Amino acid sequence: MEDFLKELNESQHKAVVYNDGPSLVIAGAGSGKTRVLTYKIAYLLKNGIAPYNILALTFTNKAAREMKNRIATLVGADIAWRLQMGTFHSIFSRILRREADKIGFRSDFTIYDSQDSRNLIKAIIKELKLDDKLYKPATVQARISKVKNALITPDQYAVDYELNTTDIRCNRPATRDIYSIYCNRCRISGVMDFDDLLLYTYLLFRDFPDVIARYRNQFRFIMVDEYQDTNSAQHEIMLQLAEEHRRICVVGDDAQSIYSFRGANIGNILNFMNIYPESRLFKLEQNYRSTQTIVNAANSLIHKNKEQIPKTIFSTRQHGDKIQVIGAYSDLEEGSIVAGRIAEMRMLQHLPYTDFAILYRTNAQSRIFEEALRKRNIPYRIYGGLSFFQRKEIKDIIAYYRIVCNPNDEEAFKRIINYPIRGIGDTTVGKIISSATTHGVSLWRIISDPLAYNLPVNNGVINKLNIFKSLIGDFMESNKTMDAYELGKLVVNRAGIAEELYRDKTPEGLSRVQNIEELINSLHEFVSSRQEQGLEDVKLSDFLAEISLMTDQDTDQDESAERVVLMTVHSAKGLEFKNVFVVGLEEELFPSQLSNNSESEIEEERRLFYVALTRAEENCILCYAKSRFHNGMSRVCKPSRFIRDIDKAYLKLPSNFEPKDSFSSGFLLEETPTRASAFRSTAPTVRRLTPIEKVSLPPSATSAAIPGSVQFAPNDLHVNDKIMHERFGIGKIVAFEGIDESAKATVEFENFGRKNLLLKFARFKVIK
DNA sequence: GGCCGGGGCATTTTT
DNA sequence: TGCCCCGGCC
Numbered sequence: 001m002e003d004f005l006k007e008l009n010e011s012q013h014k015a016v017v018y019n020d021g022p023s024l025v026i027a028g029a030g031s032g033k034t035r036v037l038t039y040k041i042a043y044l045l046k047n048g049i050a051p052y053n054i055l056a057l058t059f060t061n062k063a064a065r066e067m068k069n070r071i072a073t074l075v076g077a078d079i080a081w082r083l084q085m086g087t088f089h090s091i092f093s094r095i096l097r098r099e100a101d102k103i104g105f106r107s108d109f110t111i112y113d114s115q116d117s118r119n120l121i122k123a124i125i126k127e128l129k130l131d132d133k134l135y136k137p138a139t140v141q142a143r144i145s146k147v148k149n150a151l152i153t154p155d156q157y158a159v160d161y162e163l164n165t166t167d168i169r170c171n172r173p174a175t176r177d178i179y180s181i182y183c184n185r186c187r188i189s190g191v192m193d194f195d196d197l198l199l200y201t202y203l204l205f206r207d208f209p210d211v212i213a214r215y216r217n218q219f220r221f222i223m224v225d226e227y228q229d230t231n232s233a234q235h236e237i238m239l240q241l242a243e244e245h246r247r248i249c250v251v252g253d254d255a256q257s258i259y260s261f262r263g264a265n266i267g268n269i270l271n272f273m274n275i276y277p278e279s280r281l282f283k284l285e286q287n288y289r290s291t292q293t294i295v296n297a298a299n300s301l302i303h304k305n306k307e308q309i310p311k312t313i314f315s316t317r318q319h320g321d322k323i324q325v326i327g328a329y330s331d332l333e334e335g336s337i338v339a340g341r342i343a344e345m346r347m348l349q350h351l352p353y354t355d356f357a358i359l360y361r362t363n364a365q366s367r368i369f370e371e372a373l374r375k376r377n378i379p380y381r382i383y384g385g386l387s388f389f390q391r392k393e394i395k396d397i398i399a400y401y402r403i404v405c406n407p408n409d410e411e412a413f414k415r416i417i418n419y420p421i422r423g424i425g426d427t428t429v430g431k432i433i434s435s436a437t438t439h440g441v442s443l444w445r446i447i448s449d450p451l452a453y454n455l456p457v458n459n460g461v462i463n464k465l466n467i468f469k470s471l472i473g474d475f476m477e478s479n480k481t482m483d484a485y486e487l488g489k490l491v492v493n494r495a496g497i498a499e500e501l502y503r504d505k506t507p508e509g510l511s512r513v514q515n516i517e518e519l520i521n522s523l524h525e526f527v528s529s530r531q532e533q534g535l536e537d538v539k540l541s542d543f544l545a546e547i548s549l550m551t552d553q554d555t556d557q558d559e560s561a562e563r564v565v566l567m568t569v570h571s572a573k574g575l576e577f578k579n580v581f582v583v584g585l586e587e588e589l590f591p592s593q594l595s596n597n598s599e600s601e602i603e604e605e606r607r608l609f610y611v612a613l614t615r616a617e618e619n620c621i622l623c624y625a626k627s628r629f630h631n632g633m634s635r636v637c638k639p640s641r642f643i644r645d646i647d648k649a650y651l652k653l654p655s656n657f658e659p660k661d662s663f664s665s666g667f668l669l670e671e672t673p674t675r676a677s678a679f680r681s682t683a684p685t686v687r688r689l690t691p692i693e694k695v696s697l698p699p700s701a702t703s704a705a706i707p708g709s710v711q712f713a714p715n716d717l718h719v720n721d722k723i724m725h726e727r728f729g730i731g732k733i734v735a736f737e738g739i740d741e742s743a744k745a746t747v748e749f750e751n752f753g754r755k756n757l758l759l760k761f762a763r764f765k766v767i768k
Numbered sequence: 769g770g771c772c773g774g775g776g777c778a779t780t781t782t783t
Numbered sequence: 784t785g786c787c788c789c790g791g792c793c
């Protein structure tokens with residue numbers, strides 16, 4: 001049994017074998033955190049603890065799956081399978097289904113994704129006749145989510161002085177009403193949103209002593225991964241469960257806490273030792289992932305933060321190359337430099353494309369890199385688009401499934417009541433909603449007995465409603481005998497969705513059909529894999545329960561495909577790549593301008609950058625652009641303060657990198673006299689250098705001018721002149737043509753190839 | 769019900 | 784600049 005423990009270093013080993021009380025494992029980036037967790041669980045299992053008695057919580061399905069698989073190789077799949085391991089949301093939803101009756105839900109409640117809950121909030125705002133400019137659904141949704149995560153119920157909210165004062169100050173005094181109505185509607189609909197899964201679990205444990213006693217007894221050992229990302233609700237539930245036996249082990253890295261904007265509370269991990277004074281602290285400080293240079297650079301960066309648990313991460317791998325900093329002239333050039341560099345490194349070092357990642361702060365930055373990569377025929381995979389289950393055609397079908405399993409589901413109802421079109425328009429739906437609100441029942445209830453609720457519609461409409469009702473009724477009947485796959489297929493064919501989609505022969509239409517087929521395939525897979533596990537009756541509601549907690553991270557297929565990866569730094573957390581490009585390192589972008597209000601926000605951005613750096617195993621390359629298109633305007637950018645936060649000893653800075661704070665003039669790089677392109681007279685034909693007359697650049701309405709640029713005399717341009725273009729960077733003039741207004745220069749750019757520039761418009765300067 | 773155009777807007781998002 | 788949402792129109 002001790003065999004497998006030999007694979008651990010000393011601190012890992014200590015953390016694994018201590019299980020007698022609370023412990024905090026601070027696991028630096030790349031320090032083998034997952035290894036510790038899996039071995040710890042395996043260790044317990046090998047010591048005779050039943051898998052059923054171990055609760056292990058993660059934040060993603062993927063993390064849970066991977067960990068389970070690794071444990072399976074250590075102790076056998078049959079045992080690993082019975083571990084209580086999964087995401088907070090999936091474990092809690094299972095508990096809530098089991099105990100649903102106690103909190104007034106049915107055990108087959110459906111789950112609203114954020115889009116559903118936003119739609120409902122939007123509908124409520126409209127019904128309350130509130131101004132949706134003021135009550136922006138997304139803003140209200142965020143606020144509701146925040147208070148739910150703080151375990152504040154609508155009743156508490158209504159009387160909370162501080163919350164209401166804030167709402168009044170924001171001109172949104174009705175927020176508490178929206179919150180209250182929202183919760184009611186969810187309850188009537190028999191649905192929970194993501195936050196409810198936590199909130200109701202907390203309330204269940206708080207209000208039912210016998211229930212909490214049962215689960216305390218069951219979950220004798222508790223492990224939580226990524227504890228720095230827990231919110232208050234998750235933290236409180238952990239306290240409820242661990243209160244008596246106190247065998248809770250939380251693992252995380254405060255330096256990688258990057259989700260506070262979603263309610264994650266870094267204090268949960270920072271204060272863990274105060275809550276459990278007897279707890280033991282284990283620090284995993286050896287980084288096995290990255291070169292010493294990268295680890296040291298990351299250390300020097302993160303030490304600039306105040307709020308943290310002291311630790312010194314070290315690496316004993318090779319020193320590795322310095323972190324190269326590249327200043328591009330523009331966002332466009334940044335893209336092409338990175339693409340070029342990837343092509344070059346791949347050729348020289350014979351690397352697969354999977355060894356490269358491009359990490360950025362915002363999704364909007366991806367486009368330029370996509371274009372640059374495409375231009376060079378470099379395959380890439382981009383993360384962060386719409387996930388499979390968020391596509392319209394999939395949501396539509398899922399809405400049918402949801403209605404069949406839970407006809408009270410309001411959002412699903414509204415989605416399909418008139419899809420495919422059956423002549424039940426907004427007016428009718430409005431009447432149904434208003435009746436439902438008056439009587440405090442679900443929309444389905446209204447249409448199942450329109451007369452009883454005095455639904456003010458004519459017989460024609462009643463007829464249409466009846467057709468819909470019996471369509472769904474038939475499905476419900478089939479649900480009694482059919483498994484998820486059979487019924488799922490039946491719904492697609494009989495609801496008229498298939499016909500509608502097959503008629504559309506556009507490429508988008510075909511892809512929609514493919515997606516539907518994919519969904520049916522996944523149903524088939526779901527059913528057969530459950531059957532293999534000996535579960536006989538696999539219902540559609542089981543499928544829904546599973547997929548409602550899935551994300552695109554769980555549906556992505558070919559991870560092994562040979563592609564460069566593009567993603568935000570946030571989604572890169574937990575991943576590693578041989579070569580990482582961190583791009584867009586500019587003030588107001590990274591750190592985000594929206595995080596500029598407080599030191600703690602800047603610290604979170606710095607942690608985010610820390611996460612980015614520590615993704616790299618061998619090479620990390622940092623890029624910034626000196627000008628960037630942003631909100632439709634070209635803007636001059638300063639390099640990020642975070643570059644300066646890294647000890648210079650680990651950096652290879654560009655020769656012209658400004659010493660400090662002096663980047664206000666952004667574009668001006670060299671001492672050479674600069675010239676602009678406002679070129680309005682004769683064509684440049686003279687190859688001789690002639691003295692030039694400096695004129696200041698006339699203000700131009702459209703341009704974000706090159707600071708310090710001056711107009712130049714036309715015959716000051718020559719073939720072979722080296723120029724620096726604001727967007728295309730460095731290039732050499734190879735030819736001229738045309739005169740006056742139509743004068744053009746052909747320029748061979750280092751990173752963009754040959755371009756024809758109309759001199760009247762081109763913004764560049766000549767460099768030595 | 770679907771299409772077009774104007775106006776508003778623009779982080780990060782494990783569930 | 785480009786996307787998304789809404790309202791107006793056919």
